[in-house]
Amino acid sequence: MAPVPPIMKAVQISQNGGVEVLEYKDIPVPTVGDGQILVRNRYAGLNYIDTYFRSGLYKVPQFPQTLGREGAGEVVAAHASVSGIPVGARVVFMGTYGTYAEYSVVAASDAIVIPDSVSTDKAAAAYLQGLTAWTFVREAGEVKAGQWALVHAAAGGVGGLLVQMLRAVGAKTIGTASSEEKCELARKNGAGWTILSSDDVVAKVKEITEGHGVDVIFDGVGKDTFDADIEMIARKGQIVSFGNASGAVPPVNILRLTPKCIKLMRPVVGGYLADRASLEKYSNELFEMVASGKLDILIHDVYPLKEVARAHQDIESRKTKGKLLIKL
Ligand code: NDP
Numbered sequence: 619m620a621p622v623p624p625i626m627k628a629v630q631i632s633q634n635g636g637v638e639v640l641e642y643k644d645i646p647v648p649t650v651g652d653g654q655i656l657v658r659n660r661y662a663g664l665n666y667i668d669t670y671f672r673s674g675l676y677k678v679p680q681f682p683q684t685l686g687r688e689g690a691g692e693v694v695a696a697h698a699s700v701s702g703i704p705v706g707a708r709v710v711f712m713g714t715y716g717t718y719a720e721y722s723v724v725a726a727s728d729a730i731v732i733p734d735s736v737s738t739d740k741a742a743a744a745y746l747q748g749l750t751a752w753t754f755v756r757e758a759g760e761v762k763a764g765q766w767a768l769v770h771a772a773a774g775g776v777g778g779l780l781v782q783m784l785r786a787v788g789a790k791t792i793g794t795a796s797s798e799e800k801c802e803l804a805r806k807n808g809a810g811w812t813i814l815s816s817d818d819v820v821a822k823v824k825e826i827t828e829g830h831g832v833d834v835i836f837d838g839v840g841k842d843t844f845d846a847d848i849e850m851i852a853r854k855g856q857i858v859s860f861g862n863a864s865g866a867v868p869p870v871n872i873l874r875l876t877p878k879c880i881k882l883m884r885p886v887v888g889g890y891l892a893d894r895a896s897l898e899k900y901s902n903e904l905f906e907m908v909a910s911g912k913l914d915i916l917i918h919d920v921y922p923l924k925e926v927a928r929a930h931q932d933i934e935s936r937k938t939k940g941k942l943l944i945k946l
Pocket residue numbers: 664665666667746747750771772773774775776777794795796797800815838839842860861862863864865885886887888933934935936937938940
């Protein structure tokens with residue numbers, strides 16, 4: 619194994635703004651403390667949340683800040699207190715700041731060893747978005763076979779995995795997306811019906827479900843779709859609002875939930891993975907689905923670290939389908 623250098627390449631921000639604030643630079647390689655491992659990242663997963671931290675919608679802990687919250691690579695050093703994750707193991711991790719960098723220090727309790735049957739790029743591509751989709755289907759939506767489900771942005775990273783998982787649990791799934799090409803992908807992935815987001819989505823949902831509405835909605839689009847969600851959710855339905863791709867949902871008057879006894883929730887994936895047993899259970903289930911081919915992991919593109927700005931532009935301009943990866 620090559621020795622760990624003192625300096626590495628990283629992409630940081632020193633202020634919030636557009637893609638011009640992304641700085642490709644040399645920074646010191648971090649060193650491990652108690653309970654930590656040092657990972658030579660091979661891929662960072664790009665997630666929409668990275669754009670929120672860049673723009674300032676979500677606050678970073680400090681400036682300068684290395685962006686990126688998901689990585690996969692090999693363990694190159696471990697603190698003496700760490701057991702169970704040997705140097706040389708391939709691992710994937712999320713939640714830790716700073717994966718737009720060649721090395722990351724990670725709490726060993728956050729790292730999962732990648733099974734031999736799964737390649738490092740697929741692990742990085744499936745992990746954060748896959749755990750989001752799977753915990754939300756299981757715990758946030760508690761989706762049952764035969765229920766009507768609707769997924770917004772159904773050809774995106776999380777959306778593309780949601781429709782596949784909803785098919786696996788036997789839901790009747792409607793996907794929305796902004797182009798016919800994206801709708802076609804959503805149908806291929808398991809949506810029984812698709813609706814162009816520029817159409818009258820509420821009217822189409824009523825038509826497809828013969829007036830019933832959808833029992834559960836997975837909405838990562840946010841501001842632009844929330845009002846329609848309230849209209850097309852079925853009586854006693856569950857709205858899972860989990861993102862802000864079009865902007866944050868403004869404060870909601872709780873009385874809007876009353877007429878149809880609607881349940882509304884705003885979950886975060888980490889909340890379902892807070893203890894090690896849950897992290898291992900959901901990660902194992904996810905990697906089984908990947909290894910067996912039950913889940914098709916679509917990688918939109920792999921960008922060199924230097925070109926992170928282009929990746930941010932691509933995801934924000936709604937050009938992308940599936941996962942964006944940064945090669946390190
Ligand atoms: P995606 O790959 O899904 O990209 C976002 C998609 O949103 C676009 O492709 C686009 O699809 C759709 N979209 C609709 N309106 C807009 C708009 N105005 N600008 C840009 N895109 C728009 O991203 P991710 O899979 O990374 O994330 C999806 C959502 O899930 C995000 O909101 C993210 O924050 C959230 N998320 C939440 C988590 C949680 O724990 N709560 C965890 C992970 C993700 P189309 O062109 O078809 O409309």
